[in-house]
Amino acid sequence: MPSLMIFVWRNRDGTGDPDVEVKIPMSLAKWVPRLMRFVPKRTREETWGQDVDFEGMIGDIERLVKEAMEGGQPELVTIKTREGLVKITIEK
Numbered sequence: 001m002p003s004l005m006i007f008v009w010r011n012r013d014g015t016g017d018p019d020v021e022v023k024i025p026m027s028l029a030k031w032v033p034r035l036m037r038f039v040p041k042r043t044r045e046e047t048w049g050q051d052v053d054f055e056g057m058i059g060d061i062e063r064l065v066k067e068a069m070e071g072g073q074p075e076l077v078t079i080k081t082r083e084g085l086v087k088i089t090i091e092k
C-alpha cells in the first residue's frame with residue numbers, strides 16, 4: 001500500500017537528510033476527511049470555509065494517488081520558504 005510522505009528541511013535546497021519525515025499509510029490518510037467531523041463546526045468554517053466537503057475528499061485522495069503512481073509523478077507538492085523546504089510525495 002502506498003504512503004503519503006512529508007519531508008521538511010531547514011535549508012532551502014533540500015540537501016542532506018530531512019529534519020522531519022512523516023509517513024502516513026494511504027489506508028490511514030483516507031480516514032482523515034471522515035475524522036474532520038469531530039472538529040467543531042465553527043473551527044472548520046473559520047479554517048476552511050462553509051462549503052468544504054470532507055467526505056468528498058476521500059475519492060479525491062484515491063484519484064490523486066492513482067494518477068500520481070500511474071503517471072510516474074510521485075511528488076505532489078513542493079513548498080519553498082525563506083527558511084526551508086517541504087515536499088509531499090507518494091511512495092510505494
